[in-house]
Amino acid sequence: MPKAPAGTLYRGHVGMWSWVAHRVTGVLVFFFLFAHVMDTALVRVSPDTYDKIVDTYKNPVVNLLEVGLVAAVLFHALNGLRIIAIDFWRKGTRYQRQMLYAEVTLFVILMVPAAFFMLRHTFLTLFGTA
Amino acid sequence: MATALEDFGSPAIESPRARRQRPGQRSRTNFELYSWIFMRLSGVLLVVLVLGHLLIMNVMDGGVQRLNFGFVAGRWSSPFWQTWDLLQLWLAELHGTNGLRTVINDYAERDGTRLWLKMLLYTSAGLVLVLGTLVIFTFDPNIG
Numbered sequence: 001m002p003k004a005p006a007g008t009l010y011r012g013h014v015g016m017w018s019w020v021a022h023r024v025t026g027v028l029v030f031f032f033l034f035a036h037v038m039d040t041a042l043v044r045v046s047p048d049t050y051d052k053i054v055d056t057y058k059n060p061v062v063n064l065l066e067v068g069l070v071a072a073v074l075f076h077a078l079n080g081l082r083i084i085a086i087d088f089w090r091k092g093t094r095y096q097r098q099m100l101y102a103e104v105t106l107f108v109i110l111m112v113p114a115a116f117f118m119l120r121h122t123f124l125t126l127f128g129t130a
Numbered sequence: 131m132a133t134a135l136e137d138f139g140s141p142a143i144e145s146p147r148a149r150r151q152r153p154g155q156r157s158r159t160n161f162e163l164y165s166w167i168f169m170r171l172s173g174v175l176l177v178v179l180v181l182g183h184l185l186i187m188n189v190m191d192g193g194v195q196r197l198n199f200g201f202v203a204g205r206w207s208s209p210f211w212q213t214w215d216l217l218q219l220w221l222a223e224l225h226g227t228n229g230l231r232t233v234i235n236d237y238a239e240r241d242g243t244r245l246w247l248k249m250l251l252y253t254s255a256g257l258v259l260v261l262g263t264l265v266i267f268t269f270d271p272n273i274g
Contacts, residue, residue, distance in 0.1 A: 044265055046273060054197050
């Protein structure tokens with residue numbers, strides 16, 4: 001099977017996968033936003049109703065999903081800045097791959113402490129001795 | 131040489147600067163240009179607004195464990211956080227709606243499917259914007 005010419009197209013390379021990830025995270029975050037505006041609207045019903053719904057956010061499983069949400073938002077944010085750099089920086093297209101590697105590095109550096117602080121309470125209650 | 135791409139079996143890629151509209155059906159506005167600019171401007175603002183929101187709500191001071199009605203009441207007693215949340219709500223919802231509009235345009239091929247998905251999208255966006263704005267402006271800490 002002949003190979004398609006490489007080098008000028010995104011297809012199959014990291015540029016394409018970052019585009020896929022940008023779409024997927026964007027759609028996920030958009031659906032969460034709908035749910036989040038609905039749950040916050042419960043402050044207009046009563047404090048008890050609101051507190052009951054917010055308590056689901058404190059559940060260990062949901063807490064883990066929140067780490068996923070923060071990860072999705074953080075990736076989308078960093079990759080969005082990379083897209084802006086590709087569009088507006090003169091050498092943006094030439095360095096799009098290096099910018100992606102920098103972005104992923106920054107993502108890990110920010111995500112590790114964020115996940116630690118987000119999951120600390122859940123870990124302490126599930127496995128802690130206190 | 132000119133047919134090299136076809137020889138490799140790659141699908142034809144339209145020339146980026148080719149006119150998209152069918153003859154006689156030209157766009158009268160620059161809507162797509164403005165939407166492209168809006169995605170970038172709102173994106174930069176949302177990086178600050180949303181990452182700040184997540185840092186305060188989910189990461190700092192015990193994160194989500196300390197959230198309740200009283201916490202919300204405390205924050206929305208300040209015009210600064212009211213403005214922050216209002217701006218965040220509008221920019222995020224419009225940014226997301228425009229993003230999903232693009233996704234629908236890309237994957238829904240039949241005109242009818244596209245129309246219904248977009249009607250659903252715009253209805254939900256209107257609901258979220260109206261409800262969210264109303265909640266921020268009519269919040270009553272002494273309710274119940």
